[in-house]
Amino acid sequence: MECATDPTRTPPEGRAAARPIFLVGMMGVGKTTIGRQLAAALGREFIDLDQAIEARCGVRIATIFDIEGEAGFRRRETAALDEYTRRPGLVLATGGGAVLSEANRRMLSERGCVVYLRAGVDELYRRVARDRGRPMLRAEDPRQRIVDLLALREPLYESVADVTLDTGDQPIIQVLRNLLALLPDRAAAQAPLTE
Numbered sequence: 302m303e304c305a306t307d308p309t310r311t312p313p314e315g316r317a318a319a320r321p322i323f324l325v326g327m328m329g330v331g332k333t334t335i336g337r338q339l340a341a342a343l344g345r346e347f348i349d350l351d352q353a354i355e356a357r358c359g360v361r362i363a364t365i366f367d368i369e370g371e372a373g374f375r376r377r378e379t380a381a382l383d384e385y386t387r388r389p390g391l392v393l394a395t396g397g398g399a400v401l402s403e404a405n406r407r408m409l410s411e412r413g414c415v416v417y418l419r420a421g422v423d424e425l426y427r428r429v430a431r432d433r434g435r436p437m438l439r440a441e442d443p444r445q446r447i448v449d450l451l452a453l454r455e456p457l458y459e460s461v462a463d464v465t466l467d468t469g470d471q472p473i474i475q476v477l478r479n480l481l482a483l484l485p486d487r488a489a490a491q492a493p494l495t496e
């Protein structure tokens with residue numbers, strides 16, 4: 302789906318509904334961090350899918366993996382994605398594996414503007430190395446795990462992306478600036494960006 306507002310969906314107040322924006326990409330690429338600030342800059346509601354699932358279950362994602370396995374987590378993820386991708390105007394940060402199922406990919410690409418945030422293996426590893434809360438990185442060699450996951454997932458992220466943005470080694474403010482410049486409703490931003 303393209304990223305402009307949808308003129309066929311007119312909310313009661315008469316303004317065209319803002320297309321929801323979905324952030325996808327690998328663990329640690331910055332979906333939660335950038336998503337929250339993007340939503341603030343655009344004056345939109347922000348939801349982090351991982352945090353929504355945790356709030357609903359009352360436990361951390363690592364605990365869901367421990368008790369229900371990855372398959373149990375993925376079922377919860379699909380149910381939450383189905384709910385939140387229907388909300389107009391949202392900025393939604395998805396989990397790193399949200400693109401794995403075809404049903405999820407269809408929801409993402411049909412219901413909103415999908416932004417793929419990219420980063421290289423070393424950058425991703427640097428960002429997640431100190432964080433023990435990511436069950437997919439419980440491996441003898443977490444860096445190699447990132448290599449393997451990226452190889453599998455990169456084509457899937459690309460297949461749903463309307464906009465792809467390299468976060469490289471750029472500071473968060475620069476990533477945000479670049480993203481806002483790529484989105485057509487930049488003019489709707491309510492908060493000026495300050496250094």
Ligand SMILES: Nc1ncnc2c1ncn2[C@@H]1O[C@H](COP(=O)(O)OP(=O)(O)OP(=O)(O)O)[C@@H](O)[C@H]1O
Binds near residue numbers: 331335429473476
């Ligand atoms: N451009 C950046 N430069 C430096 N650090 C960054 C950048 N983007 C994010 N980070 C840092 O990387 C860490 C991971 O970011 P974040 O939690 O937003 O990633 P995520 O994509 O939501 O990961 P997950 O899929 O596991 O939820 C955080 O500590 C964040 O501050």
Ligand SMILES: O=C(O)C1=C[C@@H](O)[C@@H](O)[C@H](O)C1
Binds near residue numbers: 351436
């Ligand atoms: O990359 C993944 O498969 C995951 C990423 C996180 O956002 C969480 O959704 C969970 O830890 C699984």
Ligand SMILES: [Mg+2]
Binds near residue numbers: 394
């Ligand atoms: Mg996150």
